[in-house]
Structure formats: C-alpha cells, structure tokens
Amino acid sequence: MTATEALGSLKAREDQETQEVAAQDTATTVPPEPPSEFEGPPERVRRLRRLKPDTVFALLGAAAAAISLTVLISHWFAPFSGPLGFVVLCYPLFLACYAVLVWTDESGPILRDRLMTVVTHSIAILVAAVLVLIVGFPIWGGVKSLTHLNFYTQDLRVAGPVQPISIGGLRHAVIGTAEQITITLAITVPLGIACAVFMNESPGRLANLVRTVAAAATALPSIVAGLFVFALLILELGLPKSGLAAALALSIMTLPIIIRASDVVLRLVPGHLKEASYALGASRWRTALRVTLPTARSGLATAVILGAARGIGETSPVLLTAGYTQYTNYDPRKGPQTSLPLATFKLVTSGQPNYVTRGYGAAALLMLLVLILFVAARAVGGKGAGQLSRRQRRRRTLASQRVQERFLARRTVFDTTRAEPTGLAAIGFDAAPTYPAAADHVATDPAAADRTEPMEPSS
16 A cells, blocks of 8 residues: 555544544434523512611611600609610610511511611611710810810910910820830831741741740730839839830830731731742742732731730820920930820819810820821731732733733834745745655554555656
C-alpha cells in the first residue's frame, strides 16, 4: 500500500468515528419544551420588608389597648409613680395584646416569629433612644456655652464662678487633651500592633503568656495606673506633674486594649493569603508587612479607636499625674496640664450655674473630639479587604487604561517595524502548505502499518 492510500484509509476511519459519535448524540432522549399555552403566570417578586396593613393595625391596636389597660391598672388597682413604672407595666401588656391579635389570624410559628420580631425591634429602639439621650443631654445642658466663640479661644484664668458665659473658655483643656492623647497613641499604636503581630506570627509559650497578661491588663483600674506612674516618676524620680506623665498613665490603660483588639483582627486574616506569600518566596516579616497588615487595616483602625476612646475619657490618672490648672500649658513636659474629662469633673461638681454649663459644654467637646478621631481612623483604615473605595476604583481604572495604551503602542511599533513580504508572498501568492509526512500517519495506525508495502524505486 502506498502512502497516499494509507492517508486515505486513515481519513475514512476518522470520518466513520465522527458519524458514530453524531449518531449517539442524536439518539439521546431530550425532553421537549412545554408549549407556551401551558406556561403559568409570571412569577411575582415578594418584598419581604414591606409592612402589611394587617400588621400595622395589629401594632396600633395592641399599643392602644396596652396604654388603656396600664392607665386603668395604675390609677385604680396598683398606683405607680413616675414614667418608669408605667413603661414596665405597659410593655408586657402590649406584647400580650399583640399576641392575641396575631393568634386570631395566624398559626403558631408565625405568632412566635411576629413576637420575636417585635421584641428585637423594641430592643433596637431602646438602644437608639439611650444613645440619643447620652449624646443629647450634654449638648442640651451646654448649648449656652457652645454658642460663644470665647468658649473655644480662651481659658479660665479670668473667668470666676460668677462671671458670665461670655468670659472664659476651655482652650487649655482642649490643648491638654489633644497633646496627651497624641503622645499616648504615638506610644501605644506601634507597640500594640507589633505585639499583636508577634503573637500571631510566632505562636508559642511566650506568645500565650503575653496574650494572657494583655487580657488581664484590660481590666486594670485606671486609678492603679495613675498611682503607679505617680509613685514611679513623681515620687521616686522627682519629675514634676506634667502632661507627659499623664500620657504615660493613659498608655498603660490603652495598650492592652489595642493589643487584644489587634490580635483578634489579625486572627481573621485568611491563612491562604499568607501561604501564597510564602510560596512566592516572601519572608515572614515581609508577609506580615505586605499581606497581613494591609488586609486587616480596617480592623486595626477600629482597635486604635477603642484604645483612644478608653484613654481620652480617663480622669483619675490625669488628676494624679498632671494636676488641674485654669491656665493654658503648651509644654507637656513640665507644669500642670488639664484635660477635658478633668475639666468636666471640676466644673460640674463646683455647684455654680455658669461653671456647670461650661462643664456640660466640655463634655460635648469631648464627644466631638472622639468623633473627629473616629472619622480620621476610618479614613486611614479605609474599607475591608477586597472592598475598594471610589478613589481606589478610579486609580485601578486609570492603571488599566495605561496598561492598555502601553500594549497598543507596542503593537503599533511591531506592525510598523516588521519585515516586508518577499518572493511569492510579495505578488499575492501564499506559501505552499506543508503536509505531515506519510510515515507519521502510518505509524498512528498499526493495521495500516502492517499492510504497508515497500515502494518501488522510481525510474
């Protein structure tokens, strides 16, 4: 058999196999599609969060019935004094009336679901009301002082107990708080995050000991930290009371919280990210610096906020280590320095109406300062892992456009610099197609290889 015949037999066999596969596919049973006349109505999308009229009427009816029963019971059977007793009696009656109204129309599982929904929403409303009360009470009490510009630009050196609100302010307390919390965070943030990284990257007995000590130190009373710094720096070493000593006392309170919170956050980093970094040849410290910390950046910002909120609201350590003054002290290394919590305590307990108003204003300023720190930390921390902000998405889009332009430029240069066609290609003829050797096809078919006959030499 010649090479041409071997190629022909091989092609015929391939065509036969293709036809057999097509016949098998055709023989497969496929269920026909139902006719359009049997199709049901289009599916309606249910809105799970929509409040039904029956539910609204049941809530309003239960509330009206509970209030009426509470008024009747409190006036005729069991008198209560104050709004607290009224609420304590009204809420269980509201739940009982609502359960009766729902039970008349719905089944048992739906009744339990409705009751738990009402209880959950009630707890959320209660927490929100308490938060509004906590934030609004100092603002309402100090609104008279907050509306004066001198409250932010002056101190209390010329403002006596009987001086009006238009004289004096809390500039000295704001500056003292800002300097003390800045020094505190400069000490505790690097140490706390480094300690958390050590406990996660180098597990062992020492890491467990550090974790246990940090967990125990989070419950340390603030007065103990203040007494420790007072006894060590002021009594033993003879250093004066200053904002720096107060910052050191606040650091003792803040450091364990940052360590514990950062440790919990770093544990949540997926292990496969670090394993991929190790597989690419990165060292342990580079993996922690380039993979672990950026992934947990948002959680670390929350840890810093928790630590700062604990330190910025302490009063007793500042009173022991920095003292109290009505003058502005810009140097935290020497001299007494006042903070906002300490100024609030002194002014509110003075008993003078104008001082009490200034004390409420100081509490409102303290909350504003905590809010500023929170916003700054969230801006630095950014979003969670895998969530890009608007600026980051814009930067990613610009980077992709630059990469695309670079590839297009390279392609243009390649198209302009490649060699001109020569020979037959220059006049429109393509190069002759190349076929594989006949011996290769013959070798793939053992039966054809057995039938191959030696070719006669050409004359």
